[in-house]
Amino acid sequence: MARLVIVSNRVPPPRARGAASAGGLAVALQSFVAPGTLWFGWSGRVHERTSEKPRLVEGHGVTYATIDLGAEDYDRFYVGFANSSLWPLLHFRLGLMRYRREDFEGYLAVNAAFADALVPMLRPDDVIWVHDYHLIPLAAALRARGFAGRIGFFLHIPFVPPSVLEALPPAREVLQALCAYDVVGFQTRTHLADFLDCAHRFSGFAVDGDEVVTDGRRVRAIADPIGIDAAGFARSAARSTGTAYIQRMKDSLAGRALAISAERLDYSKGLPNRFEGFARLLDRFPQQQRRVSLLQIAARSREDVEEYQTLRRELDRLAGDINGRFSQFDWVPLRYMTQTVERTKLAGLFRIARIGLVTPLRDGMNLVAKEFVAAQDPADPGVLILSRFAGAAEEFSEALMVNPYDPDQIAEAMNAALEMSLEERQARHAALRRAVFEVTAARYCNVFVDALAA
Incomplete structure (x- = not known):
């Protein structure tokens, strides 16, 4: 049976599963994550340089693998593009959006660092589930490093129609990165429809029902509302x-x-x-x-x-x-x-x-x-x-x-x-x-x- 690999910006430490410190994602996944699962992401710590090898912790049969971010990477990736560009944009708050090219470059660089640290731990038949707006380029980075298995992405926040997305200078690059996944999930049918409209408009890809047809690939888009226990x-x-x-x-x-x-x-x-x-x-x-x-x-x-x-x-x-x-x-x-x-x-x-x-x-x-x-x-x-x-x-x-x-x-x-x-x-x-x-x-x-x- 294929192993499930979860990738998220932050990784909950084993003691936080279901605790007050656990975020919404950790709470939603806690009853689903089975022994043998690998959960990979950022530790939440900032140091002088981004670490190259992940730190491993075992808990409840799950392997938690984390890397630390360098201070400059944190500023550009997390504070910069993720939370000063993507977050306000995808919440329809264009007046609060701040974009700098060096932040977008830092965003891509951290996703590349995630891929570099994750690839040595992967098995050919792994199924990878990537979560949220911080990690949109990760599938493309993993593909570039030779991983050919199934990769899915779920966006926990809203998506926007083309008239809003076009305010983001690298809108085309973001859409193309999303289309490197096999499955892209959204909370509602409205968000899904906006994604399909944007994929066609900004990337020129054909849309067939709920699928985006890229160069030799088909990306399935689904609406999958998250729930609670x-x-x-x-x-x-x-x-x-x-x-x-x-x-x-x-x-x-x-x-x-x-x-x-x-x-x-x-x-x-x-x-x-x-x-x-x-x-x-x-x-x-x-x-x-x-x-x-x-x-x-x-x-x-x-x-x-x-x-x-x-x-x-x-x-x-x-x-x-x-x-x-x-x-x-x-x-x-x-x-x-x-x-x-x-x-x-x-x-x-x-x-x-x-x-x-x-x-x-x-x-x-x-x-x-x-x-x-x-x-x-x-x-x-x-x-x-x-x-x-x-x-x-x-x-x-x-x-x-x-x-x-x-x-x-x-x-x-x-x-x-x-x-x-x-x-x-x-x-x-x-x-x-x-x-x-x-x-x-x-x-x-x-x-x-x-x-x-x-």
Whole structure:
């Protein structure tokens, strides 16, 4: 049987599987990665030079292989092209995109270094699954070094139509690199269709159904929405409600409703818009004052990128302004924290929340929406308020859908959620719960690997 080789920008250490420090990818793959799997990528460490040979760690029968990045490679590959060019571009934020040729050259160089370190560990019949925008050129680099096996790529963030992609100077090179894979996966049919349009327009390749026909090769494109371990998360949420941590939260609420949001501190998540929407709720619907508190968890990330530093300062200012305007001596309307919260505790917080606010300006999928639904008590569920620009919106039509660019829509949805009858909340949640338990993490993995092995 062929060995599965997973390649991602960051590699979770064995102790982080399912822990608070594990990212969304690690959590999604944790029940799928079997003994014998090789997981390769960046260690997260920055040194003077990029390492040539990977460091190997064994855990749970899986081999974790990592390399360190040199400081200059980190600046050009990670801070530069990946997160200052591709990330804003693929989230439709052209005004935040910064492009420099030397960053793109560094991006290609680090992908070449990944290939150089990985090739000696490969077997001819390995099946390679590459993840996310950091590593688009990796298949071409592996092909150039003689690997002829199956290679698949999954993009966890959105893709864009040709009218947006053309703003990226090396758009043609990026599209051609994607077409070096055998299978390319996207979160939604919309992202898939945009990829096919771009492949034809920028590379001149023919499109046949959901396949791109290149010089002597066919690249299959699939829509494969990522899911969660819904049953496991639901059990964790139910258990957590009896902990001292959740009881402290209940006591602090003093009978008030809890609205909750949880994500990385990132400009794609629409945090300033959400804060303004909450302020509009308290201003336009004064009957909700003292009845609800918003808990915003926004774990710090990419703090060496200027746009993230600017965003944090803006959120600090908005939080202070909202609490200054509306707080009373026994009620703080907005609770804003930038620490990471363990998944088990987060599950319990979701369980007791009346509202889940998931309002990104653009998102590939958004697993927080699925976790919030899975965590709810079906007998007395909370209400999910969801951005129509999250990939999850294609599956979650029973959520209260909003345009996050309109703070008044967020305010109106929050008011509707607070006033919603138990019967309507139960009906909406039942439909959402069916979707979450059908499109699971295991299904996501099986669909992609089956397509790659076909």
